[in-house]
Amino acid sequence: MRRRDFLFMTGIGVGASMLESVPVFGRLISVEEALTPVDVALKKKMADVALNAAKSKGATYADVRIGRYLNQVIATKEKRVENVANAESYGMGVRVLAFGSWGFAATNNLDNDSIAKAAAMAVAIAKGNSKIMSEPVQLAAQKGYGEVSWKTPLEKNAFEVPITDKVDLLLNVNNEALKGGAKYVNSNLFMVNEQKYFASTDGSYIDQDIHRIWPTFTVTKIDAAGGKFETRNALSAPMGMGYEYLTPKDDEKIKGGPVTMYKKRYDIFEDVKEATAHIDEKLKAKPVQPGKYDLVLDPTHLFLTIHESVGHPTELDRVLGYEANYAGTSFLTLDKWESKKFNFGSKNVNILADKTEVGSLGAVGYDDEGVKCGNWDIIKDGILVNYQTIRDQAHIIGLKESQACCYADSWDSIQFQRMPNVSLAPGNVALTAAEMVKNVEKGIYMFGRNSYSIDQQRYNFQFSSQLAYEIKEGKIVGMLKDAAYQANTQEFWNSCTQCCDKNDYRLGGTFSDGKGQPSQVSAVSHGSATSRFNGVNVINTGRKLG
Amino acid sequence: MAILSKEEAQAILKKVLSFSKADFCEVSLNGSDGGNIRYARNAVSTAGQISVMSLGVSSTFGKKTGSATINEFDDASLQKVVKRAEELAMLAPENPEFMPPLGPQTFPESTTYNANTAAMTPDTRAEMVGKSLSVSKAANLDAAGFLENSTRFNSIMNSKGLFAYNKGTNVSFSVTVRNKQGTGSGYIEQDFNDLSKMDTLALSKIAASKANGSAGAKAIEPGKYTVILEPLAASDMLGNMFRGFDARSADEGRSFMSKKGGGTRLGEQLFSENVNIYSDPLNLDIPSAPWNGDGLPIKRTQWVKDGIVKNLSYSRYWAAQKGVEPVPFSRSIVVEGGTQSLEELIKSTEKGILVTRFWYIRSVDPQTLLLTGLTRDGTFYIENGEIKFPIKNFRFNESPVIMLNNVEALGKPVRTGSGMIPPMKIKDFTFTSLSDAI
Numbered sequence: 001m002r003r004r005d006f007l008f009m010t011g012i013g014v015g016a017s018m019l020e021s022v023p024v025f026g027r028l029i030s031v032e033e034a035l036t037p038v039d040v041a042l043k044k045k046m047a048d049v050a051l052n053a054a055k056s057k058g059a060t061y062a063d064v065r066i067g068r069y070l071n072q073v074i075a076t077k078e079k080r081v082e083n084v085a086n087a088e089s090y091g092m093g094v095r096v097l098a099f100g101s102w103g104f105a106a107t108n109n110l111d112n113d114s115i116a117k118a119a120a121m122a123v124a125i126a127k128g129n130s131k132i133m134s135e136p137v138q139l140a141a142q143k144g145y146g147e148v149s150w151k152t153p154l155e156k157n158a159f160e161v162p163i164t165d166k167v168d169l170l171l172n173v174n175n176e177a178l179k180g181g182a183k184y185v186n187s188n189l190f191m192v193n194e195q196k197y198f199a200s201t202d203g204s205y206i207d208q209d210i211h212r213i214w215p216t217f218t219v220t221k222i223d224a225a226g227g228k229f230e231t232r233n234a235l236s237a238p239m240g241m242g243y244e245y246l247t248p249k250d251d252e253k254i255k256g257g258p259v260t261m262y263k264k265r266y267d268i269f270e271d272v273k274e275a276t277a278h279i280d281e282k283l284k285a286k287p288v289q290p291g292k293y294d295l296v297l298d299p300t301h302l303f304l305t306i307h308e309s310v311g312h313p314t315e316l317d318r319v320l321g322y323e324a325n326y327a328g329t330s331f332l333t334l335d336k337w338e339s340k341k342f343n344f345g346s347k348n349v350n351i352l353a354d355k356t357e358v359g360s361l362g363a364v365g366y367d368d369e370g371v372k373c374g375n376w377d378i379i380k381d382g383i384l385v386n387y388q389t390i391r392d393q394a395h396i397i398g399l400k401e402s403q404a405c406c407y408a409d410s411w412d413s414i415q416f417q418r419m420p421n422v423s424l425a426p427g428n429v430a431l432t433a434a435e436m437v438k439n440v441e442k443g444i445y446m447f448g449r450n451s452y453s454i455d456q457q458r459y460n461f462q463f464s465s466q467l468a469y470e471i472k473e474g475k476i477v478g479m480l481k482d483a484a485y486q487a488n489t490q491e492f493w494n495s496c497t498q499c500c501d502k503n504d505y506r507l508g509g510t511f512s513d514g515k516g517q518p519s520q521v522s523a524v525s526h527g528s529a530t531s532r533f534n535g536v537n538v539i540n541t542g543r544k545l546g
Numbered sequence: 547m548a549i550l551s552k553e554e555a556q557a558i559l560k561k562v563l564s565f566s567k568a569d570f571c572e573v574s575l576n577g578s579d580g581g582n583i584r585y586a587r588n589a590v591s592t593a594g595q596i597s598v599m600s601l602g603v604s605s606t607f608g609k610k611t612g613s614a615t616i617n618e619f620d621d622a623s624l625q626k627v628v629k630r631a632e633e634l635a636m637l638a639p640e641n642p643e644f645m646p647p648l649g650p651q652t653f654p655e656s657t658t659y660n661a662n663t664a665a666m667t668p669d670t671r672a673e674m675v676g677k678s679l680s681v682s683k684a685a686n687l688d689a690a691g692f693l694e695n696s697t698r699f700n701s702i703m704n705s706k707g708l709f710a711y712n713k714g715t716n717v718s719f720s721v722t723v724r725n726k727q728g729t730g731s732g733y734i735e736q737d738f739n740d741l742s743k744m745d746t747l748a749l750s751k752i753a754a755s756k757a758n759g760s761a762g763a764k765a766i767e768p769g770k771y772t773v774i775l776e777p778l779a780a781s782d783m784l785g786n787m788f789r790g791f792d793a794r795s796a797d798e799g800r801s802f803m804s805k806k807g808g809g810t811r812l813g814e815q816l817f818s819e820n821v822n823i824y825s826d827p828l829n830l831d832i833p834s835a836p837w838n839g840d841g842l843p844i845k846r847t848q849w850v851k852d853g854i855v856k857n858l859s860y861s862r863y864w865a866a867q868k869g870v871e872p873v874p875f876s877r878s879i880v881v882e883g884g885t886q887s888l889e890e891l892i893k894s895t896e897k898g899i900l901v902t903r904f905w906y907i908r909s910v911d912p913q914t915l916l917l918t919g920l921t922r923d924g925t926f927y928i929e930n931g932e933i934k935f936p937i938k939n940f941r942f943n944e945s946p947v948i949m950l951n952n953v954e955a956l957g958k959p960v961r962t963g964s965g966m967i968p969p970m971k972i973k974d975f976t977f978t979s980l981s982d983a984i
Contacts, residue, residue: 081639133590222798222800227807229799229804321724323586323690325586325692325720325733328983329728451918453908453941455920455922455981457982457983460980462941482911484918486978518694539978542914543914543916543945545947
């Protein structure tokens with residue numbers, strides 16, 4: 001083993017806390033092992049064992065997912081490495097439809113006997129559940145694709161980049177922050193590779209190689225005398241890309257505003273320098289005066305508002321009540337969709353669901369029940385026109401085919417409906433963010449995600465940002481602190497008066513959206529251009545402790 | 547296979563250590579066995595059973611540590627995992643915060659294991675869910691819930707002679723009951739180590755009663771109100787605060803426990819005088835393992851006495867830096883209360899709001915621990931000692947630290963998510979907007 005291939009954890013406690021927000025499961029493996037994929041012919045053979053066993057036990061439909069999930073995490077703090085973990089989870093999940101019910105079982109013993117046993121167990125569970133089902137599962141028809149494959153378009157597989165290069169990158173990022181007067185700085189690099197093989201009794205054998213990457217940091221400065229501290233997080237986005245995301249390109253930057261903005265290439269050094277300087281401004285920022293403001297929301301912030309207030313309430317399983325005990329239900333009830341005139345937002349609001357956008361976290365060739373991915377309108381000219389759904393719920397909204405929104409976060413998790421990329425279309429009229437700001441009389445310009453909270457039916461939300469700039473008569477006049485906006489989803493989207501054009505369009509996203517019991521995570525992107533929302537209620541969240 | 551006895555675990559751990567050539571070696575062996583049922587729209591949606599066991603090895607040369615894990619337990623695999631950890635340690639950079647492992651420790655007997663819970667089968671679960679569904683179906687309501695049970699064991703051993711083992715069980719149940727019109731919703735959740743304490747029928751009846759009782763909610767103006775927080779609601783707020791009792795972040799100036807000008811607020815009156823908080827892994831109502839991941843014994847610790855901060859949690863490293871004894875945190879938190887029931891707290895309230903639970907709580911400002919979130923599944927207006935009518939849900943912006951300065955009364959603690967938590971009567975709780983969510 002060479003020095004560059006080291007793998008270590010510097011303390012289990014530290015490791016666990018660093019990894020809290022991201023799923024790193026499975027056993028730790030060497031970097032060399034991670035680069036060797038499982039032979040496709042072997043996967044097909046194993047899948048057939050499961051499918052045949054399921055059919056012989058009485059399944060009318062069966063699918064098999066053989067998953068190899070690789071996670072690499074590098075975590076640093078100031079001048080030291082906190083954690084480097086390279087983990088693999090490998091096994092098979094078998095889902096069957098038998099006696100009108102679903103059954104599921106999983107195994108990480110991939111000998112023929114264990115596979116057949118798992119398939120039989122899935123059928124037995126389906127049989128048990130069928131006794132308390134009031135109506136049989138209705139599965140939308142799906143043609144088999146034969147043997148096909150799909151791979152995330154990438155230039156540089158992040159798992160092939162030596163770990164020392166990644167460690168050096170992060171330690172250099174930390175150095176920039178420390179040079180700029182930061183007291184503390186954490187930087188992390190998360191990389192995921194899902195090697196997924198799907199096979200079903202419909203006749204599909206789908207091999208996919210999916211990659212995601214997320215570089216991020218938090219810089220902290222302390223004002224000990226004043227008893228205050230402030231932080232600024234990275235304005236990077238998690239992406240469905242390779243290591244090329246970390247190679248800056250001038251034509252992927254937008255300059256001219258108060259913050260440099262990044263499209264599909266990120267300049268982590270530039271961002272950390274800006275972040276470190278921003279904290280000085282944050283420590284001196286003026287408290288926001290509560291009231292109504294026109295908000296100019298950058299995509300680094302707006303993506304999460306889209307995620308929470310548009311993405312989640314248009315999930316059909318939530319609308320139907322399947323998530324009532326955990327994530328909640330939805331205010332976008334079927335009658336609103338059936339009316340074809342529910343005014344979700346202003347005419348400027350066009351929301352597209354998309355599982356194909358290059359560079360996005362949700363882009364795959366096929367979903368986890370073997371349906372080819374595409375895109376469709378959810379909100380068209382402000383009107384609710386569609387939801388997001390999967391094979392056993394498509395019939396409820398009159399669809400003959402699934403929209404390919406099925407996903408499981410591991411081979412041993414049951415696949416269910418998960419959000420596709422849900423994005424706000426850019427405006428058709430040429431408009432830059434700088435031009436948008438010029439027309440705002442009294443406003444706040446927000447960048448980056450911070451605190452976010454929304455109710456279980458997705459009406460009332462409160463969001464705050466990493467950076468909030470006051471706009472007065474078309475000019476940015478300084479930074480504000482303690483600003484959060486509270487709104488009702490429908491009112492908020494109806495206050496959308498302008499979206500910048502496609503040159504300003506960027507993706508934001510989350511690596512770990514939670515849903516389901518037991519809880520599963522998924523990664524999803526949300527694109528938008530900078531957008532303006534008029535007359536939104538802003539509160540001051542500053543408090544004093546005795 | 548997944549649940550080993552103390553002797554079986556000890557034998558494997560000893561064997562692993564016998565293969566070690568490192569300066570220090572720490573080995574952990576953990577397993578769990580459990581199952582779950584999820585249901586919605588009055589029917590089961592998914593069900594599963596999972597059993598896992600894994601072994602982790604950390605080897606250290608000087609201050610260089612490497613770790614590896616494995617889920618195979620034959621001699622060759624055990625040798626392989628130790629070798630792998632040692633190879634990685636040789637390649638790792640020095641960890642300036644490395645602490646040598648602890649020597650042998652003594653631990654009291656824990657009470658986390660219950661044989662009835664360990665014996666649960668898929669049929670037991672189906673029967674318990676059946677009881678819950680019988681309530682919703684009979685009342686023409688819709689139930690969505692989740693029942694999960696597990697048995698797990700944790701064990702650690704190191705090359706300095708420390709060995710610790712704990713076995714525990716848990717059964718947890720939660721259900722949301724909604725009326726068919728979608729105008730009322732009720733919720734309850736509960737977990738126990740001991741299955742015999744879990745009554746899914748009685749719990750589902752409470753959720754059903756809240757679903758019916760919360761229908762037809764009226765809107766009242768947001769603002770500052772006296773609230774009665776049911777233990778679940780109080781627990782939702784306090785869970786966020788307990789994580790802040792960390793000495794290091796306080797010393798580093800990045801916590802609500804940091805003092806202006808430097809240092810921590812240890813010894814200061816931070817809460818009302820009637821606030822007393824301790825943790826004790828041997829508490830029979832909420833037991834937990836009497837040792838932490840380092841093998842450090844967890845003792846009864848008083849965190850707050852008469853509103854004064856008496857202890858902060860110190861890791862072994864931070865304790866060594868500060869020249870104090872390490873203080874591990876415990877999951878067995880007890881917020882002491884009185885003898886009053888929830889009903890008695892309501893009876894003594896002239897005007898106020900009863901909160902069943904909160905939802906989607908997020909930190910807004912870590913310096914003041916300001917949190918935002920919403921009420922959910924049963925919010926009621928109280929007048930002259932009686933529940934008058936259901937009210938629409940509110941968004942709040944409130945800090946648990948400020949909240950615990952406004953305590954008017956505490957009732958009898960009950961087991962909830964974050965510990966033994968009493969129902970609380972709090973004045974001047976800040977609601978900032980209304981939500982239409984039901």
